[in-house]
Amino acid sequence: MLADMSPPRHKQGFCVWFTGLSGAGKSVTAEALIALLLERGRQVTLLDGDVVRTHLSKGLGFSRADRDTNIHRIGFVASEIVRHGGAVVCAAVSPYRAARDHCRSLFGEGRFLEVFVDTPLEVCEQRDTKGLYAKARRGELPEFTGVSDPYERPVAPELTITTTDAAPEENARRILALAGERGFVAA
Amino acid sequence: MLADMSPPRHKQGFCVWFTGLSGAGKSVTAEALIALLLERGRQVTLLDGDVVRTHLSKGLGFSRADRDTNIHRIGFVASEIVRHGGAVVCAAVSPYRAARDHCRSLFGEGRFLEVFVDTPLEVCEQRDTKGLYAKARRGELPEFTGVSDPYERPVAPELTITTTDAAPEENARRILALAGERGFVAA
Numbered sequence: 478m479l480a481d482m483s484p485p486r487h488k489q490g491f492c493v494w495f496t497g498l499s500g501a502g503k504s505v506t507a508e509a510l511i512a513l514l515l516e517r518g519r520q521v522t523l524l525d526g527d528v529v530r531t532h533l534s535k536g537l538g539f540s541r542a543d544r545d546t547n548i549h550r551i552g553f554v555a556s557e558i559v560r561h562g563g564a565v566v567c568a569a570v571s572p573y574r575a576a577r578d579h580c581r582s583l584f585g586e587g588r589f590l591e592v593f594v595d596t597p598l599e600v601c602e603q604r605d606t607k608g609l610y611a612k613a614r615r616g617e618l619p620e621f622t623g624v625s626d627p628y629e630r631p632v633a634p635e636l637t638i639t640t641t642d643a644a645p646e647e648n649a650r651r652i653l654a655l656a657g658e659r660g661f662v663a664a
Numbered sequence: 665m666l667a668d669m670s671p672p673r674h675k676q677g678f679c680v681w682f683t684g685l686s687g688a689g690k691s692v693t694a695e696a697l698i699a700l701l702l703e704r705g706r707q708v709t710l711l712d713g714d715v716v717r718t719h720l721s722k723g724l725g726f727s728r729a730d731r732d733t734n735i736h737r738i739g740f741v742a743s744e745i746v747r748h749g750g751a752v753v754c755a756a757v758s759p760y761r762a763a764r765d766h767c768r769s770l771f772g773e774g775r776f777l778e779v780f781v782d783t784p785l786e787v788c789e790q791r792d793t794k795g796l797y798a799k800a801r802r803g804e805l806p807e808f809t810g811v812s813d814p815y816e817r818p819v820a821p822e823l824t825i826t827t828t829d830a831a832p833e834e835n836a837r838r839i840l841a842l843a844g845e846r847g848f849v850a851a
Contacts, residue, residue, distance in 0.1 A: 490748075522744050533737055536723060550720055554741050557709050561677075561750030 490559030491661040492584060493652060496577060496631060497594030498623045499609055500601035502640035502648075503568040506594060509649035511566055517653075517662055519564050524551050526569030539620040545576050552580030559588055564661070572622045574629040578631040587659055592652055593634040598623045600641055678848040679771060680803030680839060682755040683764060683818060684781030685790035685810045686796055689827035690755040693781060696836035698753055702847055704840075706751050711738050726807040732763050746775055750752075751848070759809045761816040774846055775784030779839055780821040785810045787828055807844030 493510060495503040504525055511521045526547070530537065532552055537543040548571050555565040571577050581589045601623065602610040613621035620626045631637075636655055639650040656662045680697060682690040691712055698708045713734070717724065720737055724730040735758050742752040758764050768776045788810065789797040800808035807813045818824075823842055825835040843849045 520748060522748070532740060533720070535733060546722060553719060554744065557741065558745055558748050558750070559749050561707060561709070563744050563750070565747030648804070 485663075488562060489588075489661065490562045491588045491590065491656060491659070492555045492559050492567060493590045493592060493656070494555075494580065495566070495579070495592050495594055496571045496634075497596060498598060498601045498628055499570055499575045499621075500604045501594040501596035502645065503570075503594050505645045506592075506638065506640070506648050506652075507566045507568040509645035510652050513649050513653050514564060514566075514662070520663065521564045521566055522555075522558055524555055524565060524567045524569075526551070526567075527570070534644070539604065539618075539626070541573070548573075548576040549579060552576075552583050555580070556583035557561070559584055566661060568623050570628070572626065572628045574632070576640075577631070589661075590636065590652070590655060591631055591634040593631045593637045594640060595630075595637050596640050644656050672762060672850075676775075676848065677741045677749045677751065678775045678777065678843060678846070679746050679752045679754060680777045680779055680843070681742075681758070681764070681767065682753070682779050682781055683758045683821075684783060685785060685788045685815055686757055686808075687791045687793050688781040688783035689832065690757075690781050693779075693825065693827070693831045693835050693839075694753045694755040696832035697839050700833075700836050700840050701751060701753075701843075701849070706849065708751045708753055709742075711742055711747055711752060711754045711756075713738070713754075713758070716756070726805075728760070729805070730759065735760075735763040736766060739763075739770050743770035746771055757809050757815070759813065759815040760817070764818070777823065777839070777842060777846075778818055778821040780818045780824045781827060782817075782824050783827050784827070 495507055497503050511523060514521050529551055534547045538546050548569060551567050551569055555567055556566050579631060605611055609618060612618050613624040622628050636652060653662060682694055684690050694710060698710060701708050716738055721734045724734050735756060738754055738756055742754055745752050793799055796805060796808065799805050800811040809815050823839060840849060
């Protein structure tokens with residue numbers, strides 16, 4: 478019998494993947510989650526779609542092909558980190574199901590936790606934190622998810638959260654509990 | 665006194681960065697090194713410049729700005745993996761000193777091992793594994809390192825290797841010894 482040399486599960490890698498409309502609350506929930514993970518001694522890499530577009534994906538636009546490239550790229554980087562035992566939190570609109578499923582396929586069984594931030598379009602548009610919905614309605618953003626480009630809702634996400642009736646910390650705690658159930662966070 | 669909770673050094677992250685002309689022997693040495701590291705139980709991510717250009721850096725060209733973006737991107741991904749304790753091997757021409765130094769700055773002290781694959785241009789051109797030098801000489805590659813674009817030799821690399829009088833495995837063993845001296849590989 479071979480000795481099991483794998484590190485304890487709570488030192489193994491996993492990825493929390495936030496998907497949802499612009500303004501849904503992905504980044505704010507991601508940050509709350511990262512704070513909780515850091516408190517528990519886990520280093521975390523945040524791959525935020527907007528930030529990634531300033532370096533990893535500089536030059537990419539919002540066509541379907543460019544969006545797919547952007548999402549695949551985030552998935553590739555995240556999966557390499559997870560392969561080395563790291564924890565990664567990705568927050569990106571990632572509107573297409575096929576691209577998200579491709580990313581899921583890059584990870585070992587159970588290591589990809591898809592969290593659907595299910596905030597209604599009306600609410601996101603009312604928040605319009607970055608003024609993007611107003612621009613899109615004026616026709617200045619020809620491929621804007623929810624307005625002029627589709628958002629394909631997840632079919633079987635690991636978790637669905639709402640941000641209209643729960644604070645970011647509350648949602649972050651639910652995600653942490655899920656990661657804990659899977660053994661990725663020490664009890 | 666606080667207990668030291670860091671993992672043993674040989675489980676900590678480090679990056680071996682190969683720089684040198686096209687055809688110098690970076691990839692073949694990288695592969696030999698990875699084989700040795702795997703034998704010693706270290707998982708390794710290879711970020712090979714040519715391969716990276718098919719996904720992480722798809723769409724980038726060979727202007728100075730695009731080259732810098734490509735190298736910074738490889739450095740970013742490598743440093744995130746190292747931050748999580750992983751081992752990364754990068755093999756990229758990376759002709760500009762400033763871009764290499766930028767990458768070095770992303771890593772903790774001592775974790776970036778720059779290996780200069782110092783193969784003379786004449787030898788690289790004679791090998792011309794990919795037929796690129798011939799193309800460059802015909803003027804079909806306007807920004808080709810060594811022919812129509814500069815290669816800035818490292819000033820203080822951790823190691824310089826030659827490939828004209830040493831086999832890849834031999835060079836790989838020298839690099840492994842250096843990683844071992846720094847404690848990144850178990851004795």
